[in-house]
Amino acid sequence: MRRHHLPTPSLLLDEARLRRNIARLDERLRAPGVALRPHCKTCKSMDVARLCMVSPQGPITVSTLAEAEYFAEHGVTDICYAVGVTPGKLARALALRQRGIRLSLLLDSAESARQLAAFARERKHIFDLLLEIDCDGHRSGLRPDDPELTETAALLAGAGQNLMGVLTHAGSAYDLPNPGPEVFAALAEQERGAAVRAAQRLREAGHACPVVSVGSTPTAFYGENFTGVSEVRAGVYMFQDLVMAGLGVCRPEDIALSVLCTVIGRRKDSGNLVVDAGWMALSRDTGLPGRFAREGYGLVCDADGKPLPGLRVAETNQEHGIIAACEGLCPPLPVGTLLRVLPVHACATAAAFDAYHVCRGQEITAVWPRCRGW
Amino acid sequence: MRRHHLPTPSLLLDEARLRRNIARLDERLRAPGVALRPHCKTCKSMDVARLCMVSPQGPITVSTLAEAEYFAEHGVTDICYAVGVTPGKLARALALRQRGIRLSLLLDSAESARQLAAFARERKHIFDLLLEIDCDGHRSGLRPDDPELTETAALLAGAGQNLMGVLTHAGSAYDLPNPGPEVFAALAEQERGAAVRAAQRLREAGHACPVVSVGSTPTAFYGENFTGVSEVRAGVYMFQDLVMAGLGVCRPEDIALSVLCTVIGRRKDSGNLVVDAGWMALSRDTGLPGRFAREGYGLVCDADGKPLPGLRVAETNQEHGIIAACEGLCPPLPVGTLLRVLPVHACATAAAFDAYHVCRGQEITAVWPRCRGW
Numbered sequence: 001m002r003r004h005h006l007p008t009p010s011l012l013l014d015e016a017r018l019r020r021n022i023a024r025l026d027e028r029l030r031a032p033g034v035a036l037r038p039h040c041k042t043c044k045s046m047d048v049a050r051l052c053m054v055s056p057q058g059p060i061t062v063s064t065l066a067e068a069e070y071f072a073e074h075g076v077t078d079i080c081y082a083v084g085v086t087p088g089k090l091a092r093a094l095a096l097r098q099r100g101i102r103l104s105l106l107l108d109s110a111e112s113a114r115q116l117a118a119f120a121r122e123r124k125h126i127f128d129l130l131l132e133i134d135c136d137g138h139r140s141g142l143r144p145d146d147p148e149l150t151e152t153a154a155l156l157a158g159a160g161q162n163l164m165g166v167l168t169h170a171g172s173a174y175d176l177p178n179p180g181p182e183v184f185a186a187l188a189e190q191e192r193g194a195a196v197r198a199a200q201r202l203r204e205a206g207h208a209c210p211v212v213s214v215g216s217t218p219t220a221f222y223g224e225n226f227t228g229v230s231e232v233r234a235g236v237y238m239f240q241d242l243v244m245a246g247l248g249v250c251r252p253e254d255i256a257l258s259v260l261c262t263v264i265g266r267r268k269d270s271g272n273l274v275v276d277a278g279w280m281a282l283s284r285d286t287g288l289p290g291r292f293a294r295e296g297y298g299l300v301c302d303a304d305g306k307p308l309p310g311l312r313v314a315e316t317n318q319e320h321g322i323i324a325a326c327e328g329l330c331p332p333l334p335v336g337t338l339l340r341v342l343p344v345h346a347c348a349t350a351a352a353f354d355a356y357h358v359c360r361g362q363e364i365t366a367v368w369p370r371c372r373g374w
Numbered sequence: 375m376r377r378h379h380l381p382t383p384s385l386l387l388d389e390a391r392l393r394r395n396i397a398r399l400d401e402r403l404r405a406p407g408v409a410l411r412p413h414c415k416t417c418k419s420m421d422v423a424r425l426c427m428v429s430p431q432g433p434i435t436v437s438t439l440a441e442a443e444y445f446a447e448h449g450v451t452d453i454c455y456a457v458g459v460t461p462g463k464l465a466r467a468l469a470l471r472q473r474g475i476r477l478s479l480l481l482d483s484a485e486s487a488r489q490l491a492a493f494a495r496e497r498k499h500i501f502d503l504l505l506e507i508d509c510d511g512h513r514s515g516l517r518p519d520d521p522e523l524t525e526t527a528a529l530l531a532g533a534g535q536n537l538m539g540v541l542t543h544a545g546s547a548y549d550l551p552n553p554g555p556e557v558f559a560a561l562a563e564q565e566r567g568a569a570v571r572a573a574q575r576l577r578e579a580g581h582a583c584p585v586v587s588v589g590s591t592p593t594a595f596y597g598e599n600f601t602g603v604s605e606v607r608a609g610v611y612m613f614q615d616l617v618m619a620g621l622g623v624c625r626p627e628d629i630a631l632s633v634l635c636t637v638i639g640r641r642k643d644s645g646n647l648v649v650d651a652g653w654m655a656l657s658r659d660t661g662l663p664g665r666f667a668r669e670g671y672g673l674v675c676d677a678d679g680k681p682l683p684g685l686r687v688a689e690t691n692q693e694h695g696i697i698a699a700c701e702g703l704c705p706p707l708p709v710g711t712l713l714r715v716l717p718v719h720a721c722a723t724a725a726a727f728d729a730y731h732v733c734r735g736q737e738i739t740a741v742w743p744r745c746r747g748w
Contacts (some may be wrong), residue, residue: 004462007463008462063692067383084709139694146642267484285658374381
């Protein structure tokens, strides 16, 4: 199939860029010799995951049980569910484990550990568990020096559960006031330090703690020291996006994902173009306030993916995108013209679609489905 | 099934509120005697549409061909596709029409009309067409006095196409600086005036123009004069949301849609709660800049839907929502506590889910699927 036969909006995945992005992080992590556990919350696709994993069985990271079930269905057996688990999710997690999936679960409080221990006791199951560490005040987790860390570990060990180690995520990497290689390197060291410190405390308390899991796309690319780290997680690196380009982690020409859309009209007063990709296709994500105002809801390119300088998706309604010129007028493109929009946030844009249309130039070489839901 | 057996996040639809919202607009439009063509881009569900339509065959409005195909599959035969059509979409539109679906298409330029006429000539088909009118500079359409209006109509008539009339949408209703009943009534009159004026010009030029279609949820509720209007379109009125509540079009207790989620943790420093509904479930839509900052990504309620005053979803990551108190600390809810979040923008929140869980109190009485994609 050729690109111009696709309905619009469609989600394009440039295979050459995808492979280059994957190779870049693989190479980056080869020198320190640290393992990669790709986060498949961005791609939600077995076809993409196959290109990222070291083996057809994984390991991978996921953010929902639906992803865990989908990847397990496709042969992945080593899965880290990296969102704090709650009692209501344990029956599904157990079902996966009883199918032979090494699904590890995340906790960040003694309260959660007690709830899990009660469930495990009742169902006579030993879960593989990680304690979430807060390395930067971003979201969740225990600080490495929090007494609750060892208390929680003792509670789990006392309940006969398998505490595998610690996990942290420097989520503040996406929101740094002055991003740059040195800043990411410093944050990576902070991320590593917190995880290693927490693991050390747990080992001092008698827990083996073999897993020390860290990661975010910026810290994975710019971290200089992975001593004591057993694995790195990253997700958006596969596709990259304008947030990552804005942070300097990639170039716009590295972005593998784009939304193919069609010009459906032009406004006479402003000269603005109207396209058939609104927020339903592009998402409402405009990145960090202020920082990405230049691109609005996406960077406008021609159908071949070449940026059209000075154009931005200035506004979106459900199925309408308004393309405006940063200065002057938009080129008067005919109705029916195909354009491509590079996503602000790849995870959010991809989530609007059920499949990737994999492209090499104008050729659509494959359709790769995505999983979805919870 | 009971509510607490649902996985989280899940999308709840309060049937009593849904029926009340639908009845409210039906009653509102009864006095002027104007027909309603509900916009099903919000619900994307035949089960919801059945409650809104005057007959099982429609009429309805849609925003994608995928919606048109879905509703046609379920017996709806009168469908207005209210987004400007492009040549690439005509083959699918034709396929629907050849199945006996009265699908009307929208145009807003002589250029689009020429493209459609060429396709229609080649395929020997007469399409039902509407001309889009710009009543408020919101997005697309021709101004009622634009010479291109009659030029386009003449072009379509000359090509033997069926010009049914005009369609306009006062999209600026969602973005008024000082919203209120009088302001919406004035905008409704402006919307009506533009459509009626355009229809009059077309009639003077010899086109019958039986359809004069207007609408948005605010103008449908507050319009006082529907003279010359043949139908009103509205979509979000079925569910309502915090944008509509912020505009004064509904009360928060009218909002029929909510996301059921679970507390997965608490932050020790801030006391913030972490829930398993992030932007993937709630969407990144925070409404109009500045206006809805109070609720962030949604209004937090207990599991029964009673608002918890002073709480807001302050931040979202993909699968994490951070609930913060506007003042002081969040209540220290246990991990595992179920909460409900009322959506900022119902269309965007619903789009994250494949189905509604219809609820009456704690009882889940039905699962209503949604269509999706393009």
